[in-house]
Amino acid sequence: MAERKSIEETKTALHDVVREMYDRIVKGEPPTMTLPVRTKNNIGFDPKLGVYKYGKKQTIRDATSLGSAKQLLRALHVIEFIESMINDGKSSTLREMYYISEGWGLGKFQSQNESNNLAEDLEIVTRCLREDFKLRPEEDGARMIGNLTLRERNRRGEWMRINARDDVGDSGYGVPYNVEAEKIEFLEHDINFIMAIETGGMFDRLVENGFDEDFNCALLHLKGQPARSTRRIMKRMSEEWDLPVVVFLDGDPWSFRIFASIAYGAIKTAHISEYLATPTSTYLGITADDILAYDLPSDDLSKKDIEALNAELSDPRFADGWWQEQINMMLEVGKKAEQQSLAKYGLDFVTETYLPEKLQQLGL
Amino acid sequence: MAANQKQVAISEFFEKNKHFLGFDTLNRALITAVKEAVDNALDACEEARILPDIVVKITKLDNKKDILQLEVEDNGPGIPRASIEKVFGQLLFGSRFHAIRQSRGQQGIGITGVVMYSQLTTGDPTHVESKIAKEATAVSVDIGLDTRKNKAIKSNQDRIDWGEKAHGLKVKTKMKAKYQRGRQSVWQYLRMTSIVNPHADILFIDPDGEKHHWQRVTERLPSRVEAIKPHPNGIELGQLQRLCSESSESRMTTFLRRTFSGVSGRAAKELCEVSELEEKLKPKSLNPQQVRALLEAFQGERLLKGKPVKLLNPPTSCLSPIEELLIKKGLSKTIDSKFVTTMTRAPSVTQGNPFQVEVGLIFGDGMAADKPVEILRFANRVPLMYQQGGCLLTKAIESVDWRQYGLDQAGGRGVPKGPAAILVHLASTNVQFTSEAKEALSDNETVMEEARKAMLEMGRGLRKHLEKQKKMGKTKEKFELINDIIPAIAEKSAALLELPVPDLAGSITRIMSAVIAETTTTWNKETKQTDVHIAFYNYTSRARSYTMLVNWPERQGATMVGNELGGRKEAMGVWAWKLETLQPGSRTVITYSLDGLEKGDWNETDVFYRGSQEVIGATKMDEKLLEEIRRQEEALNAPPPDEDADEEGDAEIAPEPEPAETKPTTPVGDPKQTTLFGGDY
Ligand SMILES: Nc1ncnc2c1ncn2[C@@H]1O[C@H](COP(=O)(O)OP(=O)(O)OP(=O)(O)O)[C@@H](O)[C@H]1O
Numbered sequence A: 001m002a003e004r005k006s007i008e009e010t011k012t013a014l015h016d017v018v019r020e021m022y023d024r025i026v027k028g029e030p031p032t033m034t035l036p037v038r039t040k041n042n043i044g045f046d047p048k049l050g051v052y053k054y055g056k057k058q059t060i061r062d063a064t065s066l067g068s069a070k071q072l073l074r075a076l077h078v079i080e081f082i083e084s085m086i087n088d089g090k091s092s093t094l095r096e097m098y099y100i101s102e103g104w105g106l107g108k109f110q111s112q113n114e115s116n117n118l119a120e121d122l123e124i125v126t127r128c129l130r131e132d133f134k135l136r137p138e139e140d141g142a143r144m145i146g147n148l149t150l151r152e153r154n155r156r157g158e159w160m161r162i163n164a165r166d167d168v169g170d171s172g173y174g175v176p177y178n179v180e181a182e183k184i185e186f187l188e189h190d191i192n193f194i195m196a197i198e199t200g201g202m203f204d205r206l207v208e209n210g211f212d213e214d215f216n217c218a219l220l221h222l223k224g225q226p227a228r229s230t231r232r233i234m235k236r237m238s239e240e241w242d243l244p245v246v247v248f249l250d251g252d253p254w255s256f257r258i259f260a261s262i263a264y265g266a267i268k269t270a271h272i273s274e275y276l277a278t279p280t281s282t283y284l285g286i287t288a289d290d291i292l293a294y295d296l297p298s299d300d301l302s303k304k305d306i307e308a309l310n311a312e313l314s315d316p317r318f319a320d321g322w323w324q325e326q327i328n329m330m331l332e333v334g335k336k337a338e339q340q341s342l343a344k345y346g347l348d349f350v351t352e353t354y355l356p357e358k359l360q361q362l363g364l
Numbered sequence B: 001m002a003a004n005q006k007q008v009a010i011s012e013f014f015e016k017n018k019h020f021l022g023f024d025t026l027n028r029a030l031i032t033a034v035k036e037a038v039d040n041a042l043d044a045c046e047e048a049r050i051l052p053d054i055v056v057k058i059t060k061l062d063n064k065k066d067i068l069q070l071e072v073e074d075n076g077p078g079i080p081r082a083s084i085e086k087v088f089g090q091l092l093f094g095s096r097f098h099a100i101r102q103s104r105g106q107q108g109i110g111i112t113g114v115v116m117y118s119q120l121t122t123g124d125p126t127h128v129e130s131k132i133a134k135e136a137t138a139v140s141v142d143i144g145l146d147t148r149k150n151k152a153i154k155s156n157q158d159r160i161d162w163g164e165k166a167h168g169l170k171v172k173t174k175m176k177a178k179y180q181r182g183r184q185s186v187w188q189y190l191r192m193t194s195i196v197n198p199h200a201d202i203l204f205i206d207p208d209g210e211k212h213h214w215q216r217v218t219e220r221l222p223s224r225v226e227a228i229k230p231h232p233n234g235i236e237l238g239q240l241q242r243l244c245s246e247s248s249e250s251r252m253t254t255f256l257r258r259t260f261s262g263v264s265g266r267a268a269k270e271l272c273e274v275s276e277l278e279e280k281l282k283p284k285s286l287n288p289q290q291v292r293a294l295l296e297a298f299q300g301e302r303l304l305k306g307k308p309v310k311l312l313n314p315p316t317s318c319l320s321p322i323e324e325l326l327i328k329k330g331l332s333k334t335i336d337s338k339f340v341t342t343m344t345r346a347p348s349v350t351q352g353n354p355f356q357v358e359v360g361l362i363f364g365d366g367m368a369a370d371k372p373v374e375i376l377r378f379a380n381r382v383p384l385m386y387q388q389g390g391c392l393l394t395k396a397i398e399s400v401d402w403r404q405y406g407l408d409q410a411g412g413r414g415v416p417k418g419p420a421a422i423l424v425h426l427a428s429t430n431v432q433f434t435s436e437a438k439e440a441l442s443d444n445e446t447v448m449e450e451a452r453k454a455m456l457e458m459g460r461g462l463r464k465h466l467e468k469q470k471k472m473g474k475t476k477e478k479f480e481l482i483n484d485i486i487p488a489i490a491e492k493s494a495a496l497l498e499l500p501v502p503d504l505a506g507s508i509t510r511i512m513s514a515v516i517a518e519t520t521t522t523w524n525k526e527t528k529q530t531d532v533h534i535a536f537y538n539y540t541s542r543a544r545s546y547t548m549l550v551n552w553p554e555r556q557g558a559t560m561v562g563n564e565l566g567g568r569k570e571a572m573g574v575w576a577w578k579l580e581t582l583q584p585g586s587r588t589v590i591t592y593s594l595d596g597l598e599k600g601d602w603n604e605t606d607v608f609y610r611g612s613q614e615v616i617g618a619t620k621m622d623e624k625l626l627e628e629i630r631r632q633e634e635a636l637n638a639p640p641p642d643e644d645a646d647e648e649g650d651a652e653i654a655p656e657p658e659p660a661e662t663k664p665t666t667p668v669g670d671p672k673q674t675t676l677f678g679g680d681y
């Protein structure tokens, strides 16, 4: 299980990766790196953790082809770079690392995606977190509004007490990339649940309509596929304060995926699902039957949408009956709808009719 | 009155026939004029064995009325003063009538047609300057047509000084015409002409003053073509009647042997026998029935012992193929691309007419990958620019399933798509067109079959090239892997763990587990030789032994120099070396140079091996193919069969063994048919 590691533990774990390569060469064999298969075919439900984790399938990346040999060489460069950061007490963004790799000759990255993936690979094989590697994401953290109080340690190392309703403007409290205990502590709250919202437009609508105060909840803007820190803060709040999370997204296959990554863990980060996923979260809408029940303005599914839905049908995270039904229904109807299509019935319809009805169904 | 009638007659003649004279549209009129003048220049130079320098210049004179001026100048033999007016002012004056051989011009209408068109559309005469070598000055004269007498009118005749230039011809004419760009344009015509005439230097100055220059890429003139006697298979009744009645021979057998090609002494007797003619009959005295009987015998309709009389093939010295190397050069000079494969089929015969098909394919960057390939059609070195779809040569391309050779083609039929251009050339003593426009070849099974075979062989060449490229890419990757990446991994991991750098030999052997051949073929500017360098690496754990073989252009006259490892000749164009022991982890190099070639003649060397372990970068030797090459070599070296060997003692000759019979259309065995390059492995 992934958990925070000490500097020494981190270094040892990284050296084990190097050791595997070195030993193989000494034995007269091609160097290798062993890691789990990172596809939907190798994720399974962990009943103890309540989330989806990588299974037992392993791939051996060995240096018999040019592509994988280069991967190994890059991994060595990244390890060297991490070690030097640890030793110097520095950190860098993933993007910075990508640019630094320009000087790595043959070990240079071809794209930022490649360097991000490799950082994840290393997390997986070492069971460390990228925070241990002193690597920061570039990703945009979420914003949050609601009557809850936390304290955040600022750049100068001082703790600042912040109420996410009274001490913030209309754009809310900006969630930093590091939301671990050394950075954020939760103090008190007066809310009944957390509502995660996909689009900025809908978030602003609910804020303007005062939904957080009327319904005693925290509103969290996911900004599309939520960043690691966004998923982590939801997880921490829901666990530490024992609050339910409801997820309000567009009604399309991509939103289903966002929900799965929040509730069960994302395929790409299944090695740290237990650390990022909130198994108690619920999908509120837009559901496939909402499109029909509320007669929402909708668009036809594109070829890509249909492919995504079909892929979801065989994704273990959507194996339960309710999801199968929803996905099949969407395929049948052939339509998808945005959150903001609710505006068809006026600006207040969402806060006065739709959400209350849906929340009631969920018993909130 | 009469004068007017005549004028009308000529204009009418032109009007009625302008499509087959090539003047039906303003664009085509210009192309035709250029074509007539350039074809004449090329023909004249070829006959006089001069390397042609041709300048074509088009100037706009009057924008509104579409009046252009065309100037064509060559360095050919020129035309003697007395003949100028006939050449330019008299229809049907030519030097090539009735001659059975391959030539561009045939009817003697060509250039006079241009003069006529010019006069009809502008009213002006055509200006001609001509200098022959033995005269100090050039003749300068304006030629018009006297439409009453259908004769030339000369004016402004003079002698002028041409300075340095020893001989040549210059024609300057005005005409109603339009200059266009694109697939059917003067530019395209000249470009195509330059491809099939690599020995010509062609400079084109277009109406905008822009210069297009296609340089000479070989000093070798096309081989001299000889006129041949007609072959019985290609004779028509009228022609046979004429040949008989004009003959002064006293015996049928001598007449048959001397008038026709492919008729041996024995065949002459047999022809007489089946057509029930007495051998000592005078050909002049034949009555129409007898001529008809003879024709039937010619056409194999009268049988001897159940079979047509066996005739030899006509000689093929009347053909002038461009030949593989020169097609390669011609294509390479106009299209900038790396890979060219060419194929010249052996001459063949259809209906008594010798013909030969040549194809070339150029493939690679610089051409659109998603468009149909460019088709370059030629008949007797003359570009065919119109009616592509209806042409036999196009149909031959379309009949091939190009998908198996690496080109896109919907449903495996039709013109393939890809970054390629395909050239097809038909050389023949009698090119059959679908219409007088002479732009598309008419269907002919024998020619089609030859063209198709040539395409297939060329396609195999393309496929091999693509496969080889892929393989070479893979080999290159492997080398990068073991030369750069693995050592870097070893060093970096050792440094991180603060341990000594481990030995790599074991890992590398495991990774490669193969024997690898790396071949380069490069032109050496200093020595003017083609250097070939082949390195073998044994990345296996055992010692290996091989026989390595290469192909080389022996037949094209190259010699192998600086080959220090020696080796031996395996077959024509195939050299072999025995490599007794390649130790594990070792490297062995074979180098040699090819002398007597020009730059670009030889860009790729194929390497073959005999041995059990696969050699990456080489192909396993196909022994059957090698056998075939040896067989053809023997055939080539055998003395040629003598047509008239059995002239006197016919009676003593034993009847021929039955299975040796050959059909008249079987090609003469030619070593070019199968090459190591086009073979299918
Ligand atoms: N540029 C030239 N240099 C030397 N001789 C020429 C030149 N142009 C034409 N002639 C001579 O004039 C003759 C007539 O040319 P013309 O173009 O009228 O007919 P052709 O080339 O024989 O046949 P075609 O009608 O097919 O063009 C040629 O056969 C050749 O002998």
Ligand SMILES: [Mg+2]
Binding pocket: B036, B039, B040, B105, B106, B110, B111
């Ligand atoms: Mg001519």
